[in-house]
Amino acid sequence: MSTPQIHLETLPRSIQLVMTLGFLALAAFPFVGSDFYSAMVVRMMILAIFAMSLDLLQGVTGLVSLGHAAYFGLAGYVLAFITPQNEAISLYTSLPLAVGGAALAALVIGFLVVRTHGIYFIMVTMAFAQMVFFIFFDNKALGGSDGLFLNFRPDAGVIDLENKQVFYYFTLGCLLAVYGFLRRLLWSPFGRALSGIRVNEHRMRALGFNTFSHKLAAFTLAGALAGLAGYLWAAQSGFVNPELMGFHMSAHAIMMVILGGMGNFAGAIVGALSFEYLLHIFKDLPDVGEFKTGKHWQMWMGLFIVALIIFAPKGILGVISRTFGGSAERKESGHE
Amino acid sequence: MSDHSMQRQSLMSARGLTKRFGGLAAVNDVSLDLWLGHIHAVIGPNGAGKSTLTNLLSGDLPPTSGTITLDGHNITGWTPEKISGHRLGRSYQKTNIFTTFSVWDNVRLAAQSRVQPSPFNPLGWFRSAAKMTAVNQRAERAIELAGLQNRRHAMAGATSHGEQRQLEIAMTLATEPLVLLLDEPLAGMGQAEAESMVQLLLRLKKDHAMMLVEHDIDAIFTLADHLTVMVNGQVIASDVPAVVRADAGVQAAYLGEETHATVGEEH
Numbered sequence: 001m002s003t004p005q006i007h008l009e010t011l012p013r014s015i016q017l018v019m020t021l022g023f024l025a026l027a028a029f030p031f032v033g034s035d036f037y038s039a040m041v042v043r044m045m046i047l048a049i050f051a052m053s054l055d056l057l058q059g060v061t062g063l064v065s066l067g068h069a070a071y072f073g074l075a076g077y078v079l080a081f082i083t084p085q086n087e088a089i090s091l092y093t094s095l096p097l098a099v100g101g102a103a104l105a106a107l108v109i110g111f112l113v114v115r116t117h118g119i120y121f122i123m124v125t126m127a128f129a130q131m132v133f134f135i136f137f138d139n140k141a142l143g144g145s146d147g148l149f150l151n152f153r154p155d156a157g158v159i160d161l162e163n164k165q166v167f168y169y170f171t172l173g174c175l176l177a178v179y180g181f182l183r184r185l186l187w188s189p190f191g192r193a194l195s196g197i198r199v200n201e202h203r204m205r206a207l208g209f210n211t212f213s214h215k216l217a218a219f220t221l222a223g224a225l226a227g228l229a230g231y232l233w234a235a236q237s238g239f240v241n242p243e244l245m246g247f248h249m250s251a252h253a254i255m256m257v258i259l260g261g262m263g264n265f266a267g268a269i270v271g272a273l274s275f276e277y278l279l280h281i282f283k284d285l286p287d288v289g290e291f292k293t294g295k296h297w298q299m300w301m302g303l304f305i306v307a308l309i310i311f312a313p314k315g316i317l318g319v320i321s322r323t324f325g326g327s328a329e330r331k332e333s334g335h336e
Numbered sequence: 337m338s339d340h341s342m343q344r345q346s347l348m349s350a351r352g353l354t355k356r357f358g359g360l361a362a363v364n365d366v367s368l369d370l371w372l373g374h375i376h377a378v379i380g381p382n383g384a385g386k387s388t389l390t391n392l393l394s395g396d397l398p399p400t401s402g403t404i405t406l407d408g409h410n411i412t413g414w415t416p417e418k419i420s421g422h423r424l425g426r427s428y429q430k431t432n433i434f435t436t437f438s439v440w441d442n443v444r445l446a447a448q449s450r451v452q453p454s455p456f457n458p459l460g461w462f463r464s465a466a467k468m469t470a471v472n473q474r475a476e477r478a479i480e481l482a483g484l485q486n487r488r489h490a491m492a493g494a495t496s497h498g499e500q501r502q503l504e505i506a507m508t509l510a511t512e513p514l515v516l517l518l519d520e521p522l523a524g525m526g527q528a529e530a531e532s533m534v535q536l537l538l539r540l541k542k543d544h545a546m547m548l549v550e551h552d553i554d555a556i557f558t559l560a561d562h563l564t565v566m567v568n569g570q571v572i573a574s575d576v577p578a579v580v581r582a583d584a585g586v587q588a589a590y591l592g593e594e595t596h597a598t599v600g601e602e603h
Contacts, residue, residue, distance in 0.1 A: 181461075184461070184462055185461045185462075187464055187465055187466065188460060188461050188462060188463050188464065188465055189448055189451075189452060189453060189460060189463060189465045189468065190453070190455050190460050190461050191461075191465070192441075192444075192445055192448065192465045193445070193448070193452065193455070195437075196434060196437075196445050199434045199435065199436055199437065200432065200433070200434050200435075202396075202432065203428075203432045203433065203434065203507075205415070205416045205417045205420075206394065206396070206416050206417075206420060206426060206428075206432070207417075207420060207445070207446050207449045207507065207511055208417050208420030208421050208449040208450070208452075208511060209417055209449050209452060210417050210455075211417070213454070213455055213456070214455045216455075217455035217456050218455070220456075
């Protein structure tokens with residue numbers, strides 16, 4: 001029994017095909033791409049995990065968090081703190097600690113913020129993220145504004161994460177696992193309840209759902225998955241700084257989710273990859289005379305996002321399903 | 337007060353219920369009982385406080401003073417979700433559904449509320465909601481009771497006004513309540529739809545304690561076992577319908593003009 005899809009929750013065939021081809025392309029990329037571009041794609045995949053974690057709040061539950069980078073950055077910092085100077089730390093202890101730390105922070109902050117609605121939710125999530133940012137930014141003991149270096153990637157036993165190729169496929173594996181998990185969760189009783197909260201929270205409460213605990217669980221889980229992304233980011237780059245939990249990081253994640261299309265996780269992946277690719281293009285724009293076109297990449301990105309929201313409010317996935325069709329799009333005639 | 341209140345089990349009762357919005361007492365010192373197997377109708381002109389009373393009983397609004405008991409529990413100040421969990425179901429005067437979901441998904445979600453696993457339990461994240469057999473059965477029953485069998489796949493927001501009213505009832509029934517608070521279920525319905533709704537309410541009466549807020553006087557005299565008349569937030573009469581009908585005060589304050597108004601609307 002499918003739901004009419006304002007958010008393309010049921011992916012049309014065209015999008016399923018795009019996703020399958022996309023995953024195959026990601027799997028094949030290290031064989032054709034240079035090291036430079038492979039590292040870039042790893043970063044894209046990590047951001048895709050981050051964007052999916054935000055989509056659980058933004059697209060599925062209808063909670064727009066402007067402070068989601070806090071959990072991304074925190075997990076990265078946890079890894080940086082617990083990695084010794086002279087040797088690697090086991091993945092099997094550091095990953096649970098980093099993800100658990102991010103989840104705990106999300107649980108505590110979530111307990112305070114998920115009571116609020118709409119614009120207030122946006123403001124308090126941002127306020128808490130800014131607090132976290134400045135705690136790290138202003139404290140030399142926590143790395144200060146310069147951040148911290150990691151000398152070793154986590155030790156995963158037989159999986160040699162110091163190897164670039166291995167790390168690539170490890171990240172791709174995480175991406176697929178998170179995507180599969182969240183798609184499954186979307187159709188679970190928990191996922192259906194979150195969807196109901198997005199559409200009509202008042203009625204959910206009248207039906208007997210404890211919407212507070214559902215939103216808190218979603219917030220915590222989203223924080224944990226953002227933490228996984230942040231952990232991978234720190235492991236890959238060997239470096240963490242407060243920018244990872246900064247306002248721009250949070251805002252970029254929101255744009256990624258909107259760019260791809262909200263509420264189905266596929267859009268978050270497409271959005272994250274496209275966003276990073278566009279960023280790369282805009283930053284590399286050739287100078288026109290004295291005008292440094294590439295320096296103003298934020299302006300081009302801004303214009304692009306504005307144009308997208310006007311012409312394709314359902315993001316890239318919306319364009320794909322409208323152009324190539326598929327079963328879900330036709331049923332869609334509703335509005336919220 | 338007539339003797340039926342003595343014979344029946346009062347499932348829900350309100351005592352001295354008051355709700356003030358600033359200086360205005362929208363509900364002022366209202367006491368009432370809902371009995372199993374009875375329909376307790378509440379009537380009154382617009383602004384009499386009927387919807388506010390419903391919101392107080394369902395926990396959508398906290399009362400300023402007074403107490404509410406439900407099935408032996410003092411539920412004053414409880415959240416709507418907790419009250420719902422103690423088998424109170426309500427429908428809304430202004431249709432309050434999941435407009436972008438199908439009719440089936442609306443009712444299925446309502447039925448799911450009865451067995452909702454803790455959102456923090458990871459095992460629940462991997463289950464398929466569509467394969468919860470008991471939930472599907474409960475939803476199916478509610479869909480059939482409300483007569484929406486042929487509209488399962490329609491998007492709720494795209495169905496007719498009457499169907500949305502039926503959906504309101506189906507969602508409420510899917511939570512398998514003992515106490516039903518129905519806020520103008522007949523509002524805006526066509527004659528045939530209203531007739532089948534009246535039949536449904538008569539069928540539901542046996543196993544439920546029901547409060548029915550309604551404007552349709554004919555329906556009320558068909559359905560109600562007990563009738564409470566509210567004006568300006570206060571109860572001005574509360575008794576079996578025949579006694580209320582004969583009450584001179586009620587006639588003056590309300591019934592006469594409203595009957596004319598209803599007849600006038602229908603023609």
